[in-house]
Amino acid sequence: MPHLTARHSADGPVLDIQLAIPRTRTIAMAAAGVPVTPAIEIRALVDTGATITVISTRAFARLGLEGTGTTQIIGAVTANQPVQVQTCDVSLILVHKQSYMRKFDPLPVIIAPLGQSRIDALIGRDVLQSCLFLYDGQAGTCTLAF
Amino acid sequence: MSLEQELKTYDAHHAEAMAAHPEDWMLVSEDEVLGYYPTYAEAIAAGYEKVGIKRRFMVKKVKEEPIVFLRPINPCRI
Numbered sequence: 494m495p496h497l498t499a500r501h502s503a504d505g506p507v508l509d510i511q512l513a514i515p516r517t518r519t520i521a522m523a524a525a526g527v528p529v530t531p532a533i534e535i536r537a538l539v540d541t542g543a544t545i546t547v548i549s550t551r552a553f554a555r556l557g558l559e560g561t562g563t564t565q566i567i568g569a570v571t572a573n574q575p576v577q578v579q580t581c582d583v584s585l586i587l588v589h590k591q592s593y594m595r596k597f598d599p600l601p602v603i604i605a606p607l608g609q610s611r612i613d614a615l616i617g618r619d620v621l622q623s624c625l626f627l628y629d630g631q632a633g634t635c636t637l638a639f
Numbered sequence: 640m641s642l643e644q645e646l647k648t649y650d651a652h653h654a655e656a657m658a659a660h661p662e663d664w665m666l667v668s669e670d671e672v673l674g675y676y677p678t679y680a681e682a683i684a685a686g687y688e689k690v691g692i693k694r695r696f697m698v699k700k701v702k703e704e705p706i707v708f709l710r711p712i713n714p715c716r717i
Contacts, residue, residue, distance in 0.1 A: 515683070517683055517684045517687045517688075518687055518692065520687065521687040521688075521691050521692045522692055524691070525691060525692055525693065527692060542708070543708065544706045544707060544708065545706060559692070559695065560641075560642055560695075560697075561683060561686065561696065561697060561698055562642075562697055562698045562699050563642060563646060563697065563699060564699070564700075564703065564706060565703060565704075565705040565706065566705060566706045566707075566708050567705040567706070567707055567708070568707060568708035575705040577646070579642070582679075582683050599679070599680055599683050601679055601698075
């Protein structure tokens with residue numbers, strides 16, 4: 494089964510993935526004569542507590558994306574009151590040994606500043622629901638099979 | 640990247656949308672509702688087809704449940 498494996502970092506289970514402009518947007522950009530930014534490589538933290546995937550404002554800017562939606566989130570940080578937040582659509586790409594790739598496209602994601610760490614995405618359960626995630630605490634590794 | 644106008648349009652049409660399209664995704668650009676679609680992917684594709692990249696558009700679920708977040712992220716608020 495195609496997969497990504499990494500050793501745990503200080504940040505937790507972090508994997509190298511790709512983000513790209515979603516296909517429907519690239520078609521519209523091509524039709525408008527606008528150059529398309531190629532896919533970028535980022536570090537992503539697997540977050541089983543996230544209902545949907547989050548990308549950093551830094552990755553959002555690097556790809557030149559536009560907000561295409563909003564959603565309501567609720568949690569401790571919002572004092573358990575629903576708050577409207579910005580979303581956009583991306584293409585999230587998992588690559589296995591340069592020979593197989595799995596694209597989630599279009600994937601609606603929340604845009605958030607993720608601090609000074611080098612993490613540019615939180616992979617949420619919207620992606621994990623079609624994958625197998627193994628966290629081996631004793632070996633210090635994690636594997637995402639897709 | 641503000642979608643304030645689109646949110647106002649969404650709110651203005653929300654009651655009628657809940658009656659007729661509760662499970663669909665609403666496509667809005669500025670003060671106009673451009674359609675209702677059964678999936679997010681179809682609504683996004685229609686947005687790029689009808690609006691393109693020169694103007695803003697917003698896709699939002701009509702019957703929306705708040706998403707619970709355990710991690711203390713600080714997302715970009717509207």
